[in-house]
Amino acid sequence: MSELRWNPLLGEWVDTATHRQERTFLPPADYCPLCPTRPGGFPTEVPEPDYDIVVFENRFPSLKSRPDDPAVEGTELSPVRPARGICEVVLYAPRHTSTLAQEPVEQIHKLVRVWIDRFEELGTLEYVDYVFIFENKGEEIGVTLHHPHGQIYAYPFIPPRIIQELQQSRSHWESKGTCLICDIARLEKDDGRRLVAENDSFSAYIPFFARWPYEVHVVSKRHLQAISELSVDEQRGLASIMKTLLVAYDGLFAKSFPYMMVMHQRPTDGASYPHYHFHIEFYPPLRASNRLKYLAGSETGAGMFINDTLAEEKAAELRTHVAPVTWGTAGHNQGTG
Numbered sequence: 001m002s003e004l005r006w007n008p009l010l011g012e013w014v015d016t017a018t019h020r021q022e023r024t025f026l027p028p029a030d031y032c033p034l035c036p037t038r039p040g041g042f043p044t045e046v047p048e049p050d051y052d053i054v055v056f057e058n059r060f061p062s063l064k065s066r067p068d069d070p071a072v073e074g075t076e077l078s079p080v081r082p083a084r085g086i087c088e089v090v091l092y093a094p095r096h097t098s099t100l101a102q103e104p105v106e107q108i109h110k111l112v113r114v115w116i117d118r119f120e121e122l123g124t125l126e127y128v129d130y131v132f133i134f135e136n137k138g139e140e141i142g143v144t145l146h147h148p149h150g151q152i153y154a155y156p157f158i159p160p161r162i163i164q165e166l167q168q169s170r171s172h173w174e175s176k177g178t179c180l181i182c183d184i185a186r187l188e189k190d191d192g193r194r195l196v197a198e199n200d201s202f203s204a205y206i207p208f209f210a211r212w213p214y215e216v217h218v219v220s221k222r223h224l225q226a227i228s229e230l231s232v233d234e235q236r237g238l239a240s241i242m243k244t245l246l247v248a249y250d251g252l253f254a255k256s257f258p259y260m261m262v263m264h265q266r267p268t269d270g271a272s273y274p275h276y277h278f279h280i281e282f283y284p285p286l287r288a289s290n291r292l293k294y295l296a297g298s299e300t301g302a303g304m305f306i307n308d309t310l311a312e313e314k315a316a317e318l319r320t321h322v323a324p325v326t327w328g329t330a331g332h333n334q335g336t337g
């Protein structure tokens with residue numbers, strides 16, 4: 001049903017997960033499997049009449065803690081291995097039509113603490129080398145369920161994109177003696193044209209080298225490697241800057257803005273990565289209100305992105321939708337909970 005096949009051309013694993021074809025595809029709102037179970041209603045994934053934030057294992061996982069043996073034999077050039085790992089779903093809120101952008105900043109702070117908890121717990125599993133926290137939002141990205149949710153994949157290896165960033169960060173650390181991401185963030189702050197928002201703990205900018213028109217990187221001001229190292233003030237800073245960015249995104253075209261959100265942090269394989277730096281990247285697929293950026297021949301076949309827009313102009317557009325975030329009184333007690 002599911003196995004990892006080695007791609008010797010690229011030196012990376014491909015997950016074959018044919019059972020995922022059966023998964024629920026855009027059900028009507030009354031039959032959302034991620035809503036709370038209504039009294040007398042059909043049983044959803046959450047057998048409660050209400051919930052806050054819920055994490056559970058994906059029913060259609062591409063990685064399993066106890067995977068089946070590979071259904072095929074590997075070849076000399078392409079070994080196979082069991083698709084071992086964990087796929088979790090994180091429900092952000094019980095309300096079906098909500099989005100993370102619409103949730104209060106306190107709820108986003110709660111989510112940050114849930115992410116920390118999952119990163120720490122999954123990261124201690126002996127077979128998990130990387131905990132990948134992400135969200136696909138919007139039909140443009142191919143989401144099959146609208147209910148506000150994100151996902152976590154616990155991989156049995158360090159994924160290729162992370163390996164690339166780790167290598168670039170390490171060689172910069174060894175040649176310059178400084179952190180590459182700290183240096184990029186400093187340049188962006190000094191220049192200022194591509195900054196979208198900042199607070200005491202985080203800054204958000206479209207990097208000079210952005211591949212997507214509205215690609216934003218959210219970077220901690222303190223040099224640290226994982227979300228679990230954030231102080232409570234920094235957790236609140238992350239929640240605030242995410243709220244700011246997500247509201248600005250929705251303001252751009254006056255509609256709920258699709259994106260991929262990916263969290264990049266150190267692996268959990270037991271090695272130390274002092275040269276790496278925790279950050280979150282957003283890749284929105286839109287280049288205009290109703291125009292998608294496709295990953296076409298150059299992007300997919302050669303790995304070279306063509307960005308038809310200027311990061312400086314897109315950041316200026318986003319800045320016009322930046323508004324202050326207000327914490328309710330509840331927010332001030334978040335630190336102890």
Ligand SMILES: [Zn+2]
Nearest residue numbers: 032035096147
């Ligand atoms: Zn729902």
Ligand SMILES: [Zn+2]
Nearest residue numbers: 179182223277
């Ligand atoms: Zn750094």
Ligand SMILES: [Zn+2]
Nearest residue numbers: 165264279281
């Ligand atoms: Zn990154």
